[in-house]
Amino acid sequence: MLDFIAKANQLNISRRNFIKASTAAVASLSLVGCGNTLTTTSVNQTAGQEGNWITAACWHNCGSRCLNKAFVVDGVVVRQKTDDTHPDSPDFPQQRGCLRGRSQRQQVFGADRLKYPMRRKNWAPGGGKKELRGQDEWVRITWEEAFDAIAGEMKRIKGQYGNRAFFADGGPASKTLALYGGYVSNWGTTSRGTWHGTNGPVGIGPSAVEGINDRLDMRNCETVIMFSQNPAWSCAGSAAYNFLQVKKAGAEFIAVDPFYNDTYALLEANWIPTRPSTDTALLIGLAHTLIKEDDPVTNPLIDWEFLKNNTIGFDADSMPEGSDPKDNFKDYVLGTYDGIPKSAEWASEICGVEPDRICSLARAMNKNKKVAILFGWASARTQNADSLPQMVMTIGAITGHMGKSGHMCGVSCHTGSSNGGPSLVNPGGNGLPSVKNPVDDSMNHTEMWKGIVDGKYNFTGNMEWLKGQMRDIDIHMIYHDTSARLQTADAMTKGIEAHRKVDLVVSHAQFLTTNAKYSDFVLPVTTEWEKIGGLLTGNREILIRYSQITDPLYECHDDDWIAVELAKRLGVDTSKAFSLDAKQQLFNQIAGSTVILPDGKTKAPLVTITEADIAEWKVKGKPQQGQITLKEFEEKGLYQVERKPGDNYGFIPYKAFRNDPAKNPLKTTSGKMEIYSQALIDRINNMGYSQIKAIPTHIPPVEGYEATFKDWKAKVKGDYPYQVINPHYLRRSHTVFDNVQWLRETWINPVFINAKDAKEKGINDGDTVLLTSQHGKTLRTAYVTERFIPGVLGLPHGSWVDMDEKTGIDTGGADNILCGPISTGQGASGWNSCVVNVEKYSGAPLIPDVKKPQRIIF
Numbered sequence: 001m002l003d004f005i006a007k008a009n010q011l012n013i014s015r016r017n018f019i020k021a022s023t024a025a026v027a028s029l030s031l032v033g034c035g036n037t038l039t040t041t042s043v044n045q046t047a048g049q050e051g052n053w054i055t056a057a058c059w060h061n062c063g064s065r066c067l068n069k070a071f072v073v074d075g076v077v078v079r080q081k082t083d084d085t086h087p088d089s090p091d092f093p094q095q096r097g098c099l100r101g102r103s104q105r106q107q108v109f110g111a112d113r114l115k116y117p118m119r120r121k122n123w124a125p126g127g128g129k130k131e132l133r134g135q136d137e138w139v140r141i142t143w144e145e146a147f148d149a150i151a152g153e154m155k156r157i158k159g160q161y162g163n164r165a166f167f168a169d170g171g172p173a174s175k176t177l178a179l180y181g182g183y184v185s186n187w188g189t190t191s192r193g194t195w196h197g198t199n200g201p202v203g204i205g206p207s208a209v210e211g212i213n214d215r216l217d218m219r220n221c222e223t224v225i226m227f228s229q230n231p232a233w234s235c236a237g238s239a240a241y242n243f244l245q246v247k248k249a250g251a252e253f254i255a256v257d258p259f260y261n262d263t264y265a266l267l268e269a270n271w272i273p274t275r276p277s278t279d280t281a282l283l284i285g286l287a288h289t290l291i292k293e294d295d296p297v298t299n300p301l302i303d304w305e306f307l308k309n310n311t312i313g314f315d316a317d318s319m320p321e322g323s324d325p326k327d328n329f330k331d332y333v334l335g336t337y338d339g340i341p342k343s344a345e346w347a348s349e350i351c352g353v354e355p356d357r358i359c360s361l362a363r364a365m366n367k368n369k370k371v372a373i374l375f376g377w378a379s380a381r382t383q384n385a386d387s388l389p390q391m392v393m394t395i396g397a398i399t400g401h402m403g404k405s406g407h408m409c410g411v412s413c414h415t416g417s418s419n420g421g422p423s424l425v426n427p428g429g430n431g432l433p434s435v436k437n438p439v440d441d442s443m444n445h446t447e448m449w450k451g452i453v454d455g456k457y458n459f460t461g462n463m464e465w466l467k468g469q470m471r472d473i474d475i476h477m478i479y480h481d482t483s484a485r486l487q488t489a490d491a492m493t494k495g496i497e498a499h500r501k502v503d504l505v506v507s508h509a510q511f512l513t514t515n516a517k518y519s520d521f522v523l524p525v526t527t528e529w530e531k532i533g534g535l536l537t538g539n540r541e542i543l544i545r546y547s548q549i550t551d552p553l554y555e556c557h558d559d560d561w562i563a564v565e566l567a568k569r570l571g572v573d574t575s576k577a578f579s580l581d582a583k584q585q586l587f588n589q590i591a592g593s594t595v596i597l598p599d600g601k602t603k604a605p606l607v608t609i610t611e612a613d614i615a616e617w618k619v620k621g622k623p624q625q626g627q628i629t630l631k632e633f634e635e636k637g638l639y640q641v642e643r644k645p646g647d648n649y650g651f652i653p654y655k656a657f658r659n660d661p662a663k664n665p666l667k668t669t670s671g672k673m674e675i676y677s678q679a680l681i682d683r684i685n686n687m688g689y690s691q692i693k694a695i696p697t698h699i700p701p702v703e704g705y706e707a708t709f710k711d712w713k714a715k716v717k718g719d720y721p722y723q724v725i726n727p728h729y730l731r732r733s734h735t736v737f738d739n740v741q742w743l744r745e746t747w748i749n750p751v752f753i754n755a756k757d758a759k760e761k762g763i764n765d766g767d768t769v770l771l772t773s774q775h776g777k778t779l780r781t782a783y784v785t786e787r788f789i790p791g792v793l794g795l796p797h798g799s800w801v802d803m804d805e806k807t808g809i810d811t812g813g814a815d816n817i818l819c820g821p822i823s824t825g826q827g828a829s830g831w832n833s834c835v836v837n838v839e840k841y842s843g844a845p846l847i848p849d850v851k852k853p854q855r856i857i858f
């Protein structure tokens, strides 16, 4: 190791150059053992250095996937670059990385990497001083000591309370737990919100990301209406670039969002500011305008043919058998039976968009224009939004923007942003068998921490939408072996309470993340740069093959090794579960990779493998003929399907269904799109969290706009008069990268506040402000802007909690400190429905995140 440090120090390093130009030739900074000192020496790195460009993993859940290459000199990473495997063009774009990926070496080699197994100082069997979790000191221990202590406690817990006392995340160590008799798992709708449970029964999307046409067809659109998406931040690869091509081809863009974000600015979108958690109401208001103004002869807005042939439940004539014809959508919208027309005025009171703008938006959607109606998932990560995907489908069906070139309505988000359709190139499986967990208990994210604290929860299966059943639960151990659950799930304040309640908390971690901080034992794990390599998927056109960059650092091991070693101490046989070594697993993935050939139909092996390759790899396998050799795939690091207009890779969902629904039924009860869906209400209402109707209706979220008032009718604001949303932020991929100093310097992670609100509250740009919800308090620096609608704050998602134990105030800006344990509908995490108060903070102002000490333990 010392050799490595000396070598690294010999290489010249500059931080400033990186900030100036992200591709600058600079060496790694906070190298292993170098402490947290950032040298400012700046010397040209490129001249005369001999090394290798190796494809490096960028493996985070950032909604994108880019080619990342590391220049390795004598075992040290001195530079990074991105895709230059082929010339860039709009049809065949390079897979270029963002600043996070280009800072990856700062993370992997960061001074704050966890180096050794460690135990909380005041831990003792049974938990010791449990209240000190999150604030205790750390003691370095050996792997032997760690395994003996953990296994010892696990045996005791199992003996005393049984396997239902174990709670785990579902990573490799959870396999060991399953083989040891099982554990309580957890589930949540995370990314997609209600696009998980609603889309299937009602019939939108073969799957949530496949609901729109492919990127080349989108260039045929005249109008693109974007709701709740920000690919410039949250899909940093080519998605914004793809949208730019649509703009260049002549489309106009409209953005319906509380935040005029960088994507909308790039596309010069016409902004319709709207309140969070109110999209269903707005869409119902649009439907009202369309129904009122449509005239098949003089003003054709509605696609009556599509409604008649392809949907049920729109009007009394199209209701399914056994239902009350009065419960149809059209009569609900018109207020025929309840006396409340769901007009633009009605919607406006809820969503904040002026009635005339609602009407003009409705007209812009008319059936005779080529329109894309695109939704990100953010608006469905709200409470009581179970009808939203159904309402999106309904508006698409009314206007007929489905199943035709240049017309689309559905989800554009994450790796499917701007480009719908099934993947054209796919990785194979690793060949490892799955392990069944004998315990069926699974707790929904919205209530799991509360469940652990209170000892009871609502069992509905593991994303199985079963009939709700209250169960007692008595958790004694929390085991984190994947994800950043304490930081990223709802209700972190309750989460901390839960972590301080149980007897034992264990985390596998690369850094002192929130999970690790609140643990008793922390086991240091390797990053992907220290493993033998792997495959990564992203948008539908690419597959990335990354390689090992460095040997495992310090005493780090991978999760599989930990799982097997722990199992040995527990007397569990893991030979079947971990039956293949890492190399064989990687080989299986590569050999099993497939690609769709240029005919657009045939699926063929991707990689050519020879007898000599198999002998060289020392693995079991068969030779095969593919499109790229094993060696070339490794050297290039990327296989990208080349696209051009008129090729056979285009995708238009619902085309066959539109043309002949009888022959091409959807997988719904009726085979049609269900604007009235019995299957949906059976699913949601049985779970027992809350009740919805078979047609889409607006149900005020528990903590939505309506909840900012203590008297809604008189419009008197309550104690929490502001809504807060959590944009996914450029500094991080969720919680990942939050500890990288370069990125902290580049993005300050403020709270965004509208200038009018700021003025009313006497808040100036740069002031430290306190955000208070019913569930917790957090501090941030105010960023005063006109780009957020008044009444709505933007607190970036994923910042690491930093609790001041004296005041009970988080100084880290953690979003989930503000969000509470609120379960509605299908158990969707409703992060974008949260109400708060904001005020200028009277205590000491915050120091910038970049100036905070890094969490370096040893």
Ligand SMILES: Nc1nc2c(c(=O)[nH]1)N[C@H]1C(S)=C(S)[C@@H](COP(=O)(O)OP(=O)(O)OC[C@H]3O[C@@H](n4cnc5c(=O)[nH]c(N)nc54)[C@H](O)[C@@H]3O)O[C@H]1N2
Residues within 6 Å of the ligand: 061, 171, 190, 191, 192, 381, 480, 481, 482, 483, 484, 485, 488, 489, 490, 508, 509, 510, 511, 513, 525, 526, 527, 528, 559, 726, 727, 728, 733, 734, 735, 736, 797, 798, 815, 816, 819, 831, 832
């Ligand atoms: N308030 C609020 N909360 C949200 C959201 C929001 O908008 N608002 N968004 C939600 C969404 S969409 C999502 S997808 C979730 C994401 O929630 P998570 O999946 O929990 O978030 P990540 O930060 O990606 O967590 C990955 C963790 O794995 C660790 N890690 C990386 N590699 C390894 C490894 O090899 N082994 C082990 N053991 N660990 C490793 C990383 O250090 C990191 O701690 O967050 C959700 N939470």
Ligand SMILES: Nc1nc2c(c(=O)[nH]1)N[C@H]1C(S)=C(S)[C@@H](COP(=O)(O)OP(=O)(O)OC[C@H]3O[C@@H](n4cnc5c(=O)[nH]c(N)nc54)[C@H](O)[C@@H]3O)O[C@H]1N2
Residues within 6 Å of the ligand: 061, 062, 063, 064, 190, 191, 192, 227, 228, 229, 230, 231, 233, 234, 235, 236, 256, 257, 258, 259, 261, 274, 275, 276, 277, 278, 279, 376, 377, 378, 379, 380, 382, 413, 414, 725, 726, 727, 728, 729, 730, 731, 732, 733, 734, 735, 797, 798, 832
């Ligand atoms: N940099 C970065 N990129 C990421 C991630 C990350 O953590 N960091 N996470 C990745 C993951 S796992 C996911 S799931 C995706 C999430 O991707 P998205 O769901 O698209 O992400 P967000 O940034 O939360 O929100 C996008 C837009 O929705 C708006 N919005 C929020 N609530 C509402 C609402 O109720 N109605 C309307 N109309 N608009 C609303 C926000 O103002 C924002 O402009 O991002 C992925 N990409």
Ligand code: SF4
Residues within 6 Å of the ligand: 058, 059, 060, 062, 063, 064, 065, 066, 067, 068, 096, 097, 098, 099, 100, 101, 102, 235, 236, 237, 733
């Ligand atoms: S967008 Fe994601 S995959 Fe691409 S470089 Fe950034 S962090 Fe890495």
Ligand SMILES: [Mo]
Residues within 6 Å of the ligand: 190, 191, 192
């Ligand atoms: Mo996500």
